[in-house]
Amino acid sequence: MSWFIANLGLIWQLTLDHIALSVPPIVLGFALSLPIGWLANRRRLARGGILSVGGILYAIPSLPLFVLMPALIGTKILDPVNVVIALTIYALALMVRTSADALASVDRDVLQSSTAVGYSAWQRFWAVELPLAGGPLLAGLRVVSVSTVSLVSVGAVVGVNSLGYLFLDGFNRYFPEEILVGIIGSVIIALVFDGILVLIGRLLMPWTARTTPRWSRGRAVSALAHGA
Amino acid sequence: MSSFIAAFGWIFDPAHNVGPDGIPARLGEHMLYTLLTLVIAAAVAVPIGFLIGHTGRGRGLAVQISGGLRSLPTLGLVILLALLLGIGLIGPLIALVVIAIPPLLAGAYAGVESVDRATVDAARAVGMTEWQILWKVEVPIGLPLIVGGLRSAALQAIATWTVAAYIPLGGLGRYLYDALPLRDYPQMLAGAILVIALALVVDGLFAIVQRLVTPRGVSEGRVSEVHDTMRSASGRGAVLAD
Amino acid sequence: MIEFRSVTKQFPDGTVAVDDFSLIIPSHKTTVLVGSSGSGKTTILRMINRMIDPTHGSILIDDRDVAGLNPVALRRSIGYVMQNSGLLPHRTVAQNIATVPRLRGVRRASARSQALELMQTVGLDAELADRYPSQLSGGQQQRVGVARGLAVDPNILLMDEPFGAVDPLVRAELQHELLRLQGELGKTVVFVTHDVDEALLLGDQIVIFRRGGVVAQKGTPAEILASPADEFVASFVGADRGKRALHVEHTRGGDIVVDSDGNAAGVLADENAAS
Numbered sequence: 196m197s198w199f200i201a202n203l204g205l206i207w208q209l210t211l212d213h214i215a216l217s218v219p220p221i222v223l224g225f226a227l228s229l230p231i232g233w234l235a236n237r238r239r240l241a242r243g244g245i246l247s248v249g250g251i252l253y254a255i256p257s258l259p260l261f262v263l264m265p266a267l268i269g270t271k272i273l274d275p276v277n278v279v280i281a282l283t284i285y286a287l288a289l290m291v292r293t294s295a296d297a298l299a300s301v302d303r304d305v306l307q308s309s310t311a312v313g314y315s316a317w318q319r320f321w322a323v324e325l326p327l328a329g330g331p332l333l334a335g336l337r338v339v340s341v342s343t344v345s346l347v348s349v350g351a352v353v354g355v356n357s358l359g360y361l362f363l364d365g366f367n368r369y370f371p372e373e374i375l376v377g378i379i380g381s382v383i384i385a386l387v388f389d390g391i392l393v394l395i396g397r398l399l400m401p402w403t404a405r406t407t408p409r410w411s412r413g414r415a416v417s418a419l420a421h422g423a
Numbered sequence: 424m425s426s427f428i429a430a431f432g433w434i435f436d437p438a439h440n441v442g443p444d445g446i447p448a449r450l451g452e453h454m455l456y457t458l459l460t461l462v463i464a465a466a467v468a469v470p471i472g473f474l475i476g477h478t479g480r481g482r483g484l485a486v487q488i489s490g491g492l493r494s495l496p497t498l499g500l501v502i503l504l505a506l507l508l509g510i511g512l513i514g515p516l517i518a519l520v521v522i523a524i525p526p527l528l529a530g531a532y533a534g535v536e537s538v539d540r541a542t543v544d545a546a547r548a549v550g551m552t553e554w555q556i557l558w559k560v561e562v563p564i565g566l567p568l569i570v571g572g573l574r575s576a577a578l579q580a581i582a583t584w585t586v587a588a589y590i591p592l593g594g595l596g597r598y599l600y601d602a603l604p605l606r607d608y609p610q611m612l613a614g615a616i617l618v619i620a621l622a623l624v625v626d627g628l629f630a631i632v633q634r635l636v637t638p639r640g641v642s643e644g645r646v647s648e649v650h651d652t653m654r655s656a657s658g659r660g661a662v663l664a665d
Numbered sequence: 666m667i668e669f670r671s672v673t674k675q676f677p678d679g680t681v682a683v684d685d686f687s688l689i690i691p692s693h694k695t696t697v698l699v700g701s702s703g704s705g706k707t708t709i710l711r712m713i714n715r716m717i718d719p720t721h722g723s724i725l726i727d728d729r730d731v732a733g734l735n736p737v738a739l740r741r742s743i744g745y746v747m748q749n750s751g752l753l754p755h756r757t758v759a760q761n762i763a764t765v766p767r768l769r770g771v772r773r774a775s776a777r778s779q780a781l782e783l784m785q786t787v788g789l790d791a792e793l794a795d796r797y798p799s800q801l802s803g804g805q806q807q808r809v810g811v812a813r814g815l816a817v818d819p820n821i822l823l824m825d826e827p828f829g830a831v832d833p834l835v836r837a838e839l840q841h842e843l844l845r846l847q848g849e850l851g852k853t854v855v856f857v858t859h860d861v862d863e864a865l866l867l868g869d870q871i872v873i874f875r876r877g878g879v880v881a882q883k884g885t886p887a888e889i890l891a892s893p894a895d896e897f898v899a900s901f902v903g904a905d906r907g908k909r910a911l912h913v914e915h916t917r918g919g920d921i922v923v924d925s926d927g928n929a930a931g932v933l934a935d936e937n938a939a940s
Contacts, residue, residue: 256582545751640797
């Protein structure tokens with residue numbers, strides 16, 4: 196406990212670093228997944244290709260991907276950009292499938308009737324498709340958020356500071372309390388992010404607030420299995 | 424590009440293919456650790472998953488526990504247990520098992536649960552015992568999802584053992600950690616390429632197994648529907664590993 | 666003979682599905698339980714093979730209380746056909762029909778040859794034997810369901826809205842097929858439906874339910890049509906209107922039968938001419 200109090204400044208700084216590394220991948224992954232997921236639903240062939248690439252990227256372990264980055268994009272080995280880009284790739288790989296499935300889950304009759312009343316394709320996407328796909332999208336985004344926050348700490352082993360630094364430092368000093376503080380901090384960030392996402396969901400999709408959205412079991416399960 | 428050439432040069436250097444820190448030995452360690460993790464985690468998670476899927480009870484609890492486990496930073500968990508239980512395989516192994524349980528559990532109960540309840544009801548109505556319903560109906564039909572859980576857990580384990588080599592342990596992660604302080608980028612890259620290759624080969628093998636265990640009667644009728652559920656629920660994704 | 670003695674079923678959530686229900690179901694006849702959804706008819710059917718156990722009262726098959734029988738063994742001795750056929754999707758048609766004989770330990774080869782015979786009995790082409798259920802039409806799947814129900818040559822056949830999910834033409838075909846089969850086999854059939862026409866066509870005895878498992882009337886089709894017990898039954902069977910309230914009108918061309926809306930429904934067959 197005394198260590199915790201004495202090092203509040205360091206812990207706070209690492210927490211901010213952790214957050215700063217987590218947010219861009221989550222936001223970028225989500226934003227990029229929408230057009231790609233939309234595209235995947237246009238053509239069967241595109242769907243197969245996009246989802247396969249996503250699956251392969253997702254199977255790549257994170258630490259090796261961090262290490263791969265300098266060779267791929269010419270950054271320095273210890274550059275935080277490596278971690279941000281690698282985690283964005285994961286977030287994107289995971290979200291593309293969710294986005295494609297979520298957009299595909301929107302009732303065709305609703306789409307046809309909105310076209311019939313005069314929405315242009317562009318308007319229809321923003322006013323009808325996106326809001327109606329919101330439930331599954333949010334579920335996928337929550338998984339991405341939790342996973343990303345957990346993965347950021349791995350960056351510490353390639354010198355990118357986050358709460359993960361406490362794990363390595365605690366290990367080198369044989370000091371479990373420090374490690375525990377890092378774990379708890381990381382879990383708290385994950386929970387806060389999750390809470391914020393749920394809140395945003397409530398605000399943007401008030402119609403889902405009362406009843407928990409019950410999309411198909413398969414989907415809910417997929418969210419669970421993905422994040423594992 | 425030159426970094427990749429250097430990395431492949433490192434991999435195919437005969438000097439790196441023999442001895443206790445040669446590629447075959449490290450690969451063997453990595454696969455052994457992974458296998459050990461899967462066997463223990465499956466022994467714990469699969470029966471529980473079957474029970475949850477079959478009875479429909481405890482699902483909420485399982486989802487919550489899995490969600491909670493998922494938010495734990497794996498690196499922290501591995502290091503904490505290694506420190507508390509002493510340096511060696513046991514601490515990290517326990518951490519890895521804990522991390523591998525959620526996908527296995529999810530695959531097992533989702534697989535059993537994915538079987539149409541009307542089919543289960545019919546099996547009961549014609550006089551199957553609960554045990555027969557599980558083994559003759561629910562498990563065969565749910566097998567692709569169950570294997571999907573195994574696939575996720577395997578990728579997760581391969582990824583996490585790489586990180587866990589920090590402890591220090593054997594496995595392919597060693598190459599990364601040994602080279603880091605020396606700034607020996609070719610060796611780091613070589614290690615990264617080897618782990619990625621292992622992960623992709625294992626992923627591919629499981630994809631084939633999943634296809635093979637899909638019952639023909641199930642795959643033939645509603646191909647697209649079943650296939651899609653299978654892939655999204657288990658297939659791909661699974662692991663945000665580390 | 667199946668006997669219900671003051672049977673009550675209350676589910677854990679408090680719903681009373683069946684309330685103090687008594688009935689004798691005679692052997693070798695078809696008894697149809699008919700009522701709208703929520704009338705408890707399926708609950709009653711499922712208490713016969715102990716898929717559901719009653720809260721109070723007892724059910725006897727040939728004077729033996731089913732509560733004393735092993736549920737699994739009981740179910741294997743009773744045929745069960747359900748809506749949407751309930752076939753196992755990962756097994757072929759022949760394997761599905763052979764399910765219960767195999768569970769009872771019949772050898773694979775003889776179970777198969779028996780399954781092929783049964784396919785013939787229910788009017789299925791033998792070349793469908795190695796197809797999977799998902800490759801069959803709805804009507805074919807129902808036939809497989811009936812064949813599976815008959816596979817252990819049970820005395821009792823329970824049918825839970827077996828033709829509810831097929832289109833009207835196939836449905837009529839299956840109904841007549843069932844009448845033919847029942848003429849040959851003489852099983853004790855308990856048949857659940859919400860379709861009054863189906864009940865009148867198939868039943869030797871009909872039991873009409875109100876909500877909550879209360880019997881509104883029971884009797885032969887003729888008794889029920891001729892003297893509905895009350896307005897509920899009359900309106901349920903449609904005796905007060907439409908095509909059931911028929912009367913004869915004499916026209917110059919001969920006698921025709923007209924329904925309550927004044928539409929011609931048929932002619933009166935001239936018995937002398939017919940014979």
